[in-house]
Amino acid sequence: MTCVLVTGGAGFIGANFLYFLRQEHPDWHLLNLDLLTYAGNLESLSGFQDDARYTFVRGDIADRALVEDLFTRYPITRVVHFAAESHVDRSILDPGVFVRTNVIGTHTLLEAARQAWKDPAAASSCRFLHVSTDEVYGSLGPGDPPVTETAPYAPRSPYAASKAGADFLARAYFHTYGLPVLVTNCTNNYGPYQFPEKLIPFCLCQALEGKPIPIYGQGTNVRDWLFVEDHCQALAQVLEQGRVGETYNIGGLSEMANLDVVRLLLDSLQELRPGLGDLTRLITLVPDRPGHDWRYALNIDKIQAQLGWRPRVTLAAGLKRTIAWYLSHQDWLDRVRSQVYRDFLQQQYGARVTGKGGPKP
Ligand code: NAD
Ligand code: TYD
Numbered sequence: 108m109t110c111v112l113v114t115g116g117a118g119f120i121g122a123n124f125l126y127f128l129r130q131e132h133p134d135w136h137l138l139n140l141d142l143l144t145y146a147g148n149l150e151s152l153s154g155f156q157d158d159a160r161y162t163f164v165r166g167d168i169a170d171r172a173l174v175e176d177l178f179t180r181y182p183i184t185r186v187v188h189f190a191a192e193s194h195v196d197r198s199i200l201d202p203g204v205f206v207r208t209n210v211i212g213t214h215t216l217l218e219a220a221r222q223a224w225k226d227p228a229a230a231s232s233c234r235f236l237h238v239s240t241d242e243v244y245g246s247l248g249p250g251d252p253p254v255t256e257t258a259p260y261a262p263r264s265p266y267a268a269s270k271a272g273a274d275f276l277a278r279a280y281f282h283t284y285g286l287p288v289l290v291t292n293c294t295n296n297y298g299p300y301q302f303p304e305k306l307i308p309f310c311l312c313q314a315l316e317g318k319p320i321p322i323y324g325q326g327t328n329v330r331d332w333l334f335v336e337d338h339c340q341a342l343a344q345v346l347e348q349g350r351v352g353e354t355y356n357i358g359g360l361s362e363m364a365n366l367d368v369v370r371l372l373l374d375s376l377q378e379l380r381p382g383l384g385d386l387t388r389l390i391t392l393v394p395d396r397p398g399h400d401w402r403y404a405l406n407i408d409k410i411q412a413q414l415g416w417r418p419r420v421t422l423a424a425g426l427k428r429t430i431a432w433y434l435s436h437q438d439w440l441d442r443v444r445s446q447v448y449r450d451f452l453q454q455q456y457g458a459r460v461t462g463k464g465g466p467k468p
Contacts, residue, residue: 115190202265298335326366333359
């Protein structure tokens with residue numbers, strides 16, 4: 108039986124991926140290592156209760172003894188590495204934990220895999236998929252073409268810099284030790300189970316409560332949006348069919364300015380839940396994020412040509428599915444919005460969004 112170690116499986120993409128993988132490979136043993144930070148939520152994985160092919164281990168990817176022990180106790184031949192600190196705004200408030208988890212944690216996993224897969228014959232049937240971001244390529248201008256996998260790295264936030272460091276380590280372990288590493292860089296994901304600090308679920312929550320929707324700067328920054336189910340499909344294909352040592356860009360072919368994304372979200376919400384009134388009145392322009400990258404966009408020709416993958420879900424359709432999911436999972440939403448969540452909003456936005464006094468850092 109194939110045993111796959113998924114790190115960060117209690118987070119947004121990790122949880123979606125675990126459900127996806129179970130459907131794709133019902134006979135695989137899924138081992139989920141997650142520290143359960145503010146972003147990790149076991150409730151997202153309630154569908155795995157009593158599933159004998161699933162094991163949850165609470166722990167830190169930077170804990171060398173724990174990670175080595177997992178490789179000793181389980182016959183792991185696949186690693187899909189999601190665990191990370193993932194929110195740019197938090198990296199601006201507290202960069203240290205990003206370096207620890209994203210760089211040191213990734214190194215710890217690579218090192219443990221290298222030890223466990225020392226025998227070249229065994230290593231040839233193993234794969235380590237490191238999940239990364241488009242943000243490592245830096246900010247694009249309006250006329251720049253979407254970046255390919257060979258573009259130079261130019262990270263500009265502490266989050267992006269820590270992910271770039273992790274990517275370089277992953278690539279180095281392939282070149283130096285022959286570790287069967289694959290790297291993927293994807294654009295902004297959205298969909299079920301996303302922690303409601305990120306743009307789409309955050310704006311949705313604010314709209315449902317009739318609270319201000321804070322848009323940084325003029326709302327002209329452009330992101331490409333990838334429905335998480337499309338992303339999971341791409342990852343599953345790269346894991347099994349990708350060429351080791353290579354990098355694959357994964358994008359949604361849905362570039363849009365933030366203000367337009369939010370307007371589309373609000374229009375769809377009004378359609379699905381009429382009677383909320385004119386929601387665009389809630390849009391509030393707030394001071395920009397420091398060093399806010401203007402645009403990200405990925406060229407996905409490589410994964411299309413090599414693996415035949417392309418995104419299937421349009422932004423309009425994906426937003427509708429996302430909204431419908433959140434509307435029918437109000438309990439999940441209420442429980443993830445803990446005191447820690449409220450403290451972050453207070454520190455990040457102050458009175459503008461929470462209604463309570465407080466400084467904007
Ligand atoms: P997330 O923040 O929702 O989840 C991260 C998970 O990692 C959480 O369950 C958390 O508890 C766990 N974790 C954090 N630190 C840990 C540690 N030290 N040890 C073990 N577990 C730890 O993140 P996400 O949005 O699901 O992103 C998953 C991966 O995809 C990340 O590597 C991120 O950089 C990358 N990515 C995400 C996006 C996006 O739009 N969400 C875009 C590009 C790349
Ligand atoms: P985010 O979801 O934090 O992802 P990232 O910064 O990693 O792309 O933000 C997406 C875009 O939305 C980004 O340009 C910042 C912007 N944004 C706002 O304008 N207001 C907000 O409250 C948030 C959370 C993000």
